[in-house]
Amino acid sequence: MKKADLITAIVLLVLSGYVIQDAWQMPPSATFGPGPSFLPFWLGVVLAVFATILFVSAWCRQATKKDSEPVFPGKQALLGIVLILVGLAGYIFLVEVLGYLVDTFLFIVFLMKVVEHEKWRLTLTVAVSTTAALFIIFQFLLQIKLPSNMFGL
Amino acid sequence: MDIFNNLILGFHVAASWENILFCFIGVLIGTLIGVLPGIGPTTGIAILIPITFGMSATTAIITLAGVYYGAMYGGSTTSILINLPGESASVMTMLDGYQMARKGRAGPALGMAALASFIAGTFAIIMLTLIAPPLASYAVSFGPPEYFALTFMGLTLVSALGGDKPLKAYISAVLGLLVACVGIDAISGVARFTYGSLNLLDGVGFIGMAIGLFAVSEILENMEEPIKQVFSDTKLGFRSLFPNLRDWKDSFGALWRGSLLGFFIGTLPGSGATLCSFIAYAVEKRISKHPEKFGTGAIEGVAAPEGANNAAAGGAMVPMLTLGIPSGAATAVMLGALMIHGLRPGPMLFSTNPQFVWGLIASMYIGNVFLVILNMPLIGIWVKFLKIPYNVLIPLILTISATGIFATDNNVFDMWIMFFFGLVGYVMRKLDFPAAPMVLALVIGRLVEMSLRQSLTISHGSISIFFTRPISGVLTVIALISLFFPLLRILWNRYRRGKKTTA
Numbered sequence: 001m002k003k004a005d006l007i008t009a010i011v012l013l014v015l016s017g018y019v020i021q022d023a024w025q026m027p028p029s030a031t032f033g034p035g036p037s038f039l040p041f042w043l044g045v046v047l048a049v050f051a052t053i054l055f056v057s058a059w060c061r062q063a064t065k066k067d068s069e070p071v072f073p074g075k076q077a078l079l080g081i082v083l084i085l086v087g088l089a090g091y092i093f094l095v096e097v098l099g100y101l102v103d104t105f106l107f108i109v110f111l112m113k114v115v116e117h118e119k120w121r122l123t124l125t126v127a128v129s130t131t132a133a134l135f136i137i138f139q140f141l142l143q144i145k146l147p148s149n150m151f152g153l
Numbered sequence: 154m155d156i157f158n159n160l161i162l163g164f165h166v167a168a169s170w171e172n173i174l175f176c177f178i179g180v181l182i183g184t185l186i187g188v189l190p191g192i193g194p195t196t197g198i199a200i201l202i203p204i205t206f207g208m209s210a211t212t213a214i215i216t217l218a219g220v221y222y223g224a225m226y227g228g229s230t231t232s233i234l235i236n237l238p239g240e241s242a243s244v245m246t247m248l249d250g251y252q253m254a255r256k257g258r259a260g261p262a263l264g265m266a267a268l269a270s271f272i273a274g275t276f277a278i279i280m281l282t283l284i285a286p287p288l289a290s291y292a293v294s295f296g297p298p299e300y301f302a303l304t305f306m307g308l309t310l311v312s313a314l315g316g317d318k319p320l321k322a323y324i325s326a327v328l329g330l331l332v333a334c335v336g337i338d339a340i341s342g343v344a345r346f347t348y349g350s351l352n353l354l355d356g357v358g359f360i361g362m363a364i365g366l367f368a369v370s371e372i373l374e375n376m377e378e379p380i381k382q383v384f385s386d387t388k389l390g391f392r393s394l395f396p397n398l399r400d401w402k403d404s405f406g407a408l409w410r411g412s413l414l415g416f417f418i419g420t421l422p423g424s425g426a427t428l429c430s431f432i433a434y435a436v437e438k439r440i441s442k443h444p445e446k447f448g449t450g451a452i453e454g455v456a457a458p459e460g461a462n463n464a465a466a467g468g469a470m471v472p473m474l475t476l477g478i479p480s481g482a483a484t485a486v487m488l489g490a491l492m493i494h495g496l497r498p499g500p501m502l503f504s505t506n507p508q509f510v511w512g513l514i515a516s517m518y519i520g521n522v523f524l525v526i527l528n529m530p531l532i533g534i535w536v537k538f539l540k541i542p543y544n545v546l547i548p549l550i551l552t553i554s555a556t557g558i559f560a561t562d563n564n565v566f567d568m569w570i571m572f573f574f575g576l577v578g579y580v581m582r583k584l585d586f587p588a589a590p591m592v593l594a595l596v597i598g599r600l601v602e603m604s605l606r607q608s609l610t611i612s613h614g615s616i617s618i619f620f621t622r623p624i625s626g627v628l629t630v631i632a633l634i635s636l637f638f639p640l641l642r643i644l645w646n647r648y649r650r651g652k653k654t655t656a
Contacts, residue, residue: 004584012324019331027343033610036338036345039602040331047327054320071583077377084373085576088551092568095559104556108548116544126545134556142207144560 002063004071009055016051019044083115099149104131156282163511167519172212176516179216180523183223186240188231188535191375191543192368192550193240194224195482199363200550202490203557210494211509215516217487222274222466222517225426226524229266229459230535233259242426242462245434249447249454256450260393261400265452266459267528268396269404273412273460274521277467280416281474282514285503289475292500297607298618302628304601307422307478309636312590314421314428319639321586329591332357333598340606352566359489360561361570362595364554366588367482369575372547374582379543391530396452404456407437415461419468425481425589426462426469433461467517474510475500478597482589485596492596493561 019040026037072078091107098106108127112118138144166172186197198217205213228243233250246266253262295303308330312322335346336356347353396404411433418429437457438447447454469480477498479485491498496506503510528535558567578588594601612618619629 001585008584022346026345027341034606034614036341036343038606038609040334040345043327043331043334047324047331050320050324050327054324057320073377080376081373081579084376084547084551085572088369088555088572088575091555092565092572095568096565100556104552108552111548111551112544116547118544122545126548130549130552134552137204138556138560142204142560145563146556146559147565 001071002058002061005054005058009051009058012051013048016044016048080115087111096147097149099153100146101131101135101153102149104134156286159507159511160282160515162507163515166211166508166512167515172215172512172516173519175212175216176219176520177523179219180223180520180527183220184227184527184535185538186220187224187227188239188538190231190237190239194221195486196368196371197224198483198486199360199367200554200557202360203560210496211512213494214487214491214513217490218513218517219520221483222463222520223524225463225466226267226270226528230263230532231539233262233266234536242430245430245458246455249451252450261396261452262455263532264394264529265396265400265404265455267525269408269456269459270463271521271525272408273415274463274467276412277416277464278514278517281467281470285471285475289500289503292476297604297611298622298625300600300604301608302619302625302632303476303478304597304604306628306632307597308590308594309632310422311593313635313638318585322590325586326590326594329594330598330601333595339599339603358567358570359595361558361567362574363486363489363592364558365571365574366578366592368550368554369571370578370582372550373575373579394529400452404453407453407457408460410436411457411460412464415464416468419465420471422472422478422480426465429465430458430462433457474502479593482592485593489596
């Protein structure tokens with residue numbers, strides 16, 4: 001955690017410098033009173049102060065038992081997390097190409113089969129019923145036009 | 154007398170078939186969310202917001218509020234039966250509740266949890282009915298400096314009280330305020346931090362961020378350690394649920410102290426139901442004549458935290474409805490929903506939308522009655538829901554979230570916001586940065602900025618305006634004290650240690 005805090009503090013410092021620079025380049029207030037850059041600029045300054053405190057306190061702190069434990073989980077769990085994120089990104093990316101019905105169905109199958117290694121029967125039951133239920137609720141009851149593919153599905 | 158008339162108006166609104174139905178659906182879903190470990194009330198509310206779009210604002214918030222206080226009931230069930238809290242506010246109920254269950258007294262523990270929830274919940278709504286109107290009419294006179302001081306205090310209190318890492322909470326709040334700056338500045342019309350993206354001109358979508366930070370990151374974190382499935386084979390007859398006279402006598406004091414504490418601490422920004430239940434349990438243990446019984450199955454240990462977390466859910470409504478300031482993550486998300494439905498939160502709500510405010514308050518009386526009915530005779534059914542494997546919940550939560558977010562604006566970009574904040578939220582969880590201050594800051598960010606800039610325009614740039622006006626002066630001082638409180642505590646400890654070594 002100690003090392004993680006140091007890295008976080010540096011990332012936040014870079015971010016605050018970026019925010020301050022960006023605020024600096026905003027147009028000045030056209031009317032009387034503080035302009036659009038006022039709050040971002042000071043937020044950047046405050047963030048820099050907090051990040052410095054975080055850095056210094058992490059630097060000076062004696063390493064505790066918790067510090068020696070890894071922050072992020074082991075390979076097995078991390079793989080699951082990455083798979084979910086990849087699946088979700090693919091789902092969002094493809095929703096306007098494949099259409100809502102196909103895309104949602106495939107996403108659920110991916111989650112249950114690839115990520116969770118469930119049996120086919122359960123996977124298909126959940127995928128079909130969830131996709132159908134969501135489609136009925138949103139498309140028909142709430143009258144939302146969900147994305148469709150080139151075949152209109 | 155006014156209050157009486159207003160309540161009649163409220164019940165008139167709340168008793169329409171539509172509102173009764175959705176109040177019932179809300180508390181039903183709330184109980185379910187409370188029972189299921191791995192999904193908390195904030196996540197539940199955030200996911201459900203898009204589904205409420207077709208409803209009127211009143212019906213929508215009645216439903217979402219129902220989810221919130223309904224979850225407080227449901228959480229106790231798993232705490233008592235399988236020693237696993239359904240949500241964080243029922244962690245304390247576990248200590249004595251599970252011990253009671255092990256001694257074969259699961260029935261009275263569950264019954265006491267439900268009845269204590271009902272009594273404390275109703276007490277909190279009565280207090281809300283009495284306190285909110287005068288507070289709102291007092292707050293109507295607030296100008297920009299008061300609003301800035303109030304929102305500033307809300308942010309510092311949420312960060313200072315919200316956990317044991319105040320510095321990280323402050324950073325989280327500052328980042329949230331920065332996210333709120335994205336988009337077109339309402340005063341000057343300048344686009345900030347948009348980098349030419351048309352999607353960002355309106356600012357970062359609140360629902361996408363909230364669902365990402367709470368729902369998606371929660372799923373990612375739960376991937377690390379698969380949630381254990383524990384079943385309880387306790388047989389629960391309806392009659393066994395009623396605590397006996399002795400139980401009532403033991404928990405009477407705990408119940409009213411828990412209710413009072415829960416309500417008043419619950420009204421403070423940043424407190425939240427979890428903190429209230431911790432405090433209530435600690436107080437009971439301290440003033441008890443036999444503190445050694447706590448943790449071994451004392452019924453007071455169930456009544457106090459359960460009363461406190463339900464009273465806190467009512468107390469949390471006070472600042473949300475009267476001032477437009479959320480007291481924690483769940484109310485922040487609800488406040489965001491309020492704005493999406495076109496209502497302007499703040500003290501004027503009571504005079505401009507009395508049907509909404511009183512309809513909501515009245516629906517909470519009705520909802521509590523529903524809940525006690527749902528939780529007493531039907532408790533066996535809820536326990537069966539624990540058999541739903543978490544593996545089925547993951548795709549459910551993700552697809553409902555993604556579809557709902559798409560539905561808010563018919564825009565795939567909002568789904569990417571959910572994705573981004575899901576990742577950010579997961580990293581924040583791992584690094585001990587709390588998410589609540591960030592969401593709170595995004596919800597009230599615009600109000601913070603407007604009131605700050607308006608105040609400084611009034612005062613010609615002098616910050617003394619926040620100190621010289623009495624109300625904003627008091628609020629600013631409270632905010633500054635809570636901001637520097639962690640620092641003061643460190644200095645105080647050092648001073649005391651220094652004194653000891655010299656002596």
